[in-house]
Amino acid sequence: MGAVTDDEVIRKRLLIDGDGAGDDRRINVLLKSFTKWCNSGSPEDGFTQYQRMLGTLAQCEFSMGKTLLVYDMNLREMENYEKIYTDIEQSITSAHEKISECKKEIMRAKRIRKNRQEYDALAKVIQQHPDRHETLKQLEALDKELQQLSHIKENVEDKLELRKKQFHVLLSTIQELQQTLENDEKSENEDPQESPMDN
C-alpha cells in the first residue's frame, strides 16, 4: 500500500514539477556537501569542495532567476490577452452598431428610390399630355377668332335689321299708295254719277 501511493506521489511530483525535482535535489546535495565541507580535513579538498558548492549555489540562483522571469512573462501575457479580448469586444459592438446604421441607410435609400420611381411614373404620364404654353396659345388664338366672328355676326345682323326696316317702310308706303289709288278709283267710279250734281 505504502509503496503504491509512494509511486503515485513520485509520478505526480515528476509530472507536475519536472525541473523542480532537480532543484530540490540540488539544494539537498548543497546542504550535504556543506556539512561534509565543514567536517573535511585537508585544505585542498576543502577548496575543491568549496568551489563545487559555489558552482551549485550559482546554478540554484540561475534557475530561480529563470522562474521569476517566466512568472513575469506569464503575467504580462495575461494582461496582453485581456487587452485583446476587450478590444475585440469593442469592435464587435461597433460592428453591430455600424450594421444597424447601414440597415437604416438602406431603408432610407429604398424610400428615396421608391419616391423617385413614383415621380418618374407620374412624369411619364404627364409628358404624354401636351405642353401648357402651347395649349394656352391655342386657346388665345381660338378666343380671338371667336371674338372676330361674333363681331362680324353683329355687323351682319345690324345690316339685316336696317334692310328689314327699310323694306318695311318701302312696302308699307307702297301698300298705302295702293290703298289710296284703290280708294281714288272707287271714288272715281262713284264720281260720274255724282258729277252732274256737283258741276
Added chain:
Amino acid sequence: MGPVELLHMSVFSQSFSPCGRFLAAGNNYGEIAVFSLSSALSPEASEISQKPILTFTAHEGPVFSLLSTDTHLLSAGNGEISAWSWTELTKRNTKAVWTRRPQYKSSLEIPEINAMVINPRENSLAVGGGDNNIHIMDLESGVFKSVLQGHSDYVHCLSIREREGEILSGGEDGTVRIWDYRTGQTVHSIEVYKYEDCARPQYGKWISCLTTDAEWMLCGGGPSLSLWHLRSLSPTSVFPLSGCQRQAAFYQDLILSVGEGQFVSHCLMSGEVKSLIPCTPPSLNTLAINTNSTEHRVLTVGGSSDQIDVFTNLSYRAFSLSF
C-alpha cells in the same frame, strides 16, 4: 390526408397571427393549418417544425380568404364567415367564436366569398363574393349594415384606402370600382381592359388582384399587371409579366407579385421586372409578408401544391412548410 389528396391540394389563402409567430393557411378542402413560425425559423428547426401544429376543417368549401384582426382569425368559406380566437388556436382548441352569413338574395345557390378586408376606422368587415355584391358587416354587433351593389359579375378582390375612406373592388366584369363606404355609392369605375397598354384580350378582362398603397394601385388578372395613380386615374406602368397575376403587394421599394408561373416576380415601379425567384408550387395563389413581427419578417407564398414556400431573404427560397 392521403398522397393523392396532397397532390391535388391548393393553398388559397394565408394570414399571419397578430404576434407574428404563427401562420394560418387555408386550402381547397376547407381546412386551415396553423404553423409555428418561431419553431420553423429557429436554429434547431427540423422536419417536424415544418409541419403544422394544428390542422382542422373549418368549412365545407374551399377557404378562399383568411384575415387576422388583433385577436381573431377570420376565415371565409362556403358562403359563411367564421371567427377563431388566435389564443385558442395556439392551444389547439378549434371551436369557432362565431359564424355568420351575409344575406344572400337567392337561397338556392350559396355564393362563395372571395375576399375580405377590414375597415379599422369603422370596425367593420367588407366581404365580396360570388353574388356580385360587397356586404359590410359591423364587427362588434355582427349585423350586416349595408350592401354595395354595382358589379355585374362576381367580386374577386378587395382593398381599402383608409385615409380617403374608400373601398376598391375588382371583379370578373373587368371593372375596378372605387366605393365610398359611407354613402355606399360608386365613386369611380375603371374599366381596365379598355386601356390599350394593359389589355390582353387573349386572357379576358377579369381583375383578380388588387392592392393599394397611398396614392397608387396595382391591378391585374386578365389584363397585365399595371400600376395606376389613383388621383388621376391613369395607368403609369404596365409590367411585362407573362401569366395572370393573382396577388401583388407593395414592399419597400419593390412590387412583389405571384400568379401563373413557378416564380415570385420582383418588379420596380418604373415597369421593369427586376427578377423572377423560383419556388415549389407550379402556380401561385397567395403571397403574404409578415409585417407583424421584426424577427420573423418572412415572405410566404402558396399555390397549387401542399407546400408553402418561406423566404427569409427575398432573393431565394429558404425552406417550405407542408400541410
